[in-house]
Structure formats: C-alpha cells, structure tokens
Amino acid sequence: MNLAITDVRLTPILVADPPLLNTQGVHQPYTPRLIVEVVTADGVTGVGETYGDTKYLELARRFAQRLTGRQVNDLNGLFSVADEVSVDSAHVRDQVDVGGLRGVQTADKLRLSVVSGFEVACLDAWGKTLGLPVHALLGGKVRDTVEYSAYLFYKWAAHPARVAAEDDDWGAALDPAGIVAQARRFTERYGFTSFKLKGGVFPPEEEIAAVRALAEAFPGRPLRLDPNGAWSVPTSLRVAEELGDVLEYLEDPALGTPAMAEVAARTGVPLATNMCVTTFAEIKEAFTRDAVQVVLSDHHYWGGLRNTQQLAAVCRTFGVDVSMHSNTHLGISLAAMTHVAATVPGLHHACDSHYPWQSEDVLTERLVFEDGRVTVPDAPGLGVALDRDRLALLHRRWLDDDGALRDRDDAAAMRVADPDWVTPSVPRW
C-alpha cells in the first residue's frame, strides 16, 4: 500500500442556484464551488469540495503545489502546509471582510476552508485504500442516519435574467402561504420534520407571521428562524417574545457576540450561531458570556471533519449544543457532513443542508433524504463516485464565464433586479 500523493487536481465549477433571498440580496444564478482530487501512488483518487470563489481558488492552487509526495493519512500535516501557504500569500494575509453571511472572513478562515477540501479528499483516498468508510477513520459512527432540516427560503419564481440551467418547480415564496407551501413540498419530497426559515429578508412582523403559519401547519415540529444578524437587540427580543412558544432556537438574530450575549441574557429562547462562533479563537468570549446555546459547525470553515469533532468536544465541555450549518453545496460535501455528524455524540438538532436546492451535482448517484435523513454511507471512503462528464460540463461553464459569477455576490445579483440595491447596513431592523 502506497499512500503517497502523486497528483492533485483542482476543478473550479459553477453550479446552478435558485433565486433564494437573504438579507444581503439574492443568490446568483450560478455559484462557484471547487472540486479537489488527490491521487495516490496506488492510483486511488479521493475527492473533496469547498468554496470556489477566486480567493479560495488561489490559495488552493498554492496548497496543491505542496502536496505531492506527502501521505494522504498525514492529516495534521495539512495544517503545516496551510501555515507555509500563509507565509507566501501576502495578498490574502491581512484580508478581513466583516460583511458576509459566513461571519468575519479572515485570511485564517479562508485557509481553513481550503484545508477542509483537501482533508476530505485525503480521508476519501485513505478510506478507499483501506476499504473503510470515512466515519470509521474518524473513530466510528454512533448513528446510522443523520437528520437534516428543511431549509426554507423566501424565493422568487425565477432569476431576473433567465438562465438555461434554471428550471426549478418550486415557484415563488414571498409570504406566509408561500413558505408553508414550500415546507409542504419539502416534507412530501424528502420527509423533513423540522424547518428552518432564512429570515432578514422582510420586516420582522412578516417573518413572525410566516413562522406562526408554519407552527399552525406543522404543530409541534421544531422551527428555527435565521435573519443572519439583521436585527437590533430590541427587535431580537421582540421576536423571541412573540415566537418563544414555537421556536426550537433563534439563529444569529443580532450580529456579533456582544449583541448575542445581550439577547441571550434577556430571553429563554436558545440562540444558535454560524456567524459569531466560526473559529476556535471566538469560542472563549461567546461561551463565557453565555451568548450562544447552539454552535452550528461548518466543516468547511472550521478546517475539516476532525476539527469539527474537536469543536463538538469543546461544546460538550461547556454544555453548548452543536449542530451543522451549510452553504450552497454538492453531494461530496453532504457526504462529508453526514460522515462527521454520524460520529458526534449527542447531536440534538437536525443539521442544515442547502442540498435539496441544488438541481445539479458532480456525482454519478446523488445522496437521498428519506424521512428527512441521510443514511450514513458504509462503502469505502466517502461512498460517492465522481461523474466526470458532469464535472467537465460545470467546469466548462466556469471557463466560459467572464468572471462575473466566479465570486459569489448576493448584493450584485440583487442589483440585476434593483439597480439601487446596496447591502443593508446592520442592524437592518
């Protein structure tokens, strides 16, 4: 058995994405992702997936150059490579962007997102070589299925500039009735039994009404509302007061740990985050101030599956729940999320996934949700197979793009419909 990496392939792609609304704007018709392949001396190929925007891609290219000759099971070594890459990446070293939906974007976090794509690819190759599933390499699964929630979005029927790949049959959802209809479709198609509504789009009263309508349509089902930090502390408290009887948790109602701590101190509704605790360095302040009761890990920006397990252990120590966040992603990432979620003890909340919104994939066989759950794959590696024709097609789309869509920009996508749109300042309400 020879675990040495002999080749690394990076394939940036553009994937069709429906016009889903959030507080920053609307999803672009296509979103960038990066598919990572590592090949071993034995000819085994492992696959990974991460963000594909230019700044990630540039780092990934530097990263890839340093991998040949390393062992696929040297997972700790990936972080040393990340350090080396940081030294010669002066252009991203000091880059900090506070305005996105993924929390504060630092160069460190970009690097960890890149590491995650390679870590998953290495685990896949290592597992295939040993004939073991990724969850076994992570210490073994403690459950056979992982529960996901229906991720509801306010949505237009179509993108303002129609695109060929867009033919979703979800229709528009712009009011409580539309959101309930969307939720029904999610239950019919995938059997989801818990629901998360992406908020911060309409004034809070309208979103409160939508959650109330969901509570009436699906009595007793876990419900969450996530405005991505768009509300002030008083608004967050008002929403918590009005929906406290039906919410499983409120997700990032206000932006940042101090504001979340203020809200948490004055409501009994649990608060979840994928914005104010997104790195190990942010944990201490948030946990000591009791600002959050649930951390939604995203293995991409936490630096991979093993870091996600470490995060879960820290959360457990502090009595904070852990669950999972997602961004627009394909089946490789869903498989990775499912493997790691299967190994985390005490996972009390259904994980998020955008996957049902993705009509395209790079797999020969897509993962399926049954009764709102994905069965944990037991085949070697991630248990997925790359469809090279699909990959080539989505890469061709990336090559043909003039650069406009290679970096996700929800505000720019919104300006296609509303030229005066500017990213709202926070708090918006």
Ligand SMILES: O=C([O-])C(=O)C[C@H](O)[C@@H](O)C(=O)[O-]
């Ligand atoms: O839970 C979250 O904050 C997200 O899922 C962030 C995403 O960027 C979401 O807002 C989206 O896709 O519009």
Ligand SMILES: [Mg+2]
């Ligand atoms: Mg969130």
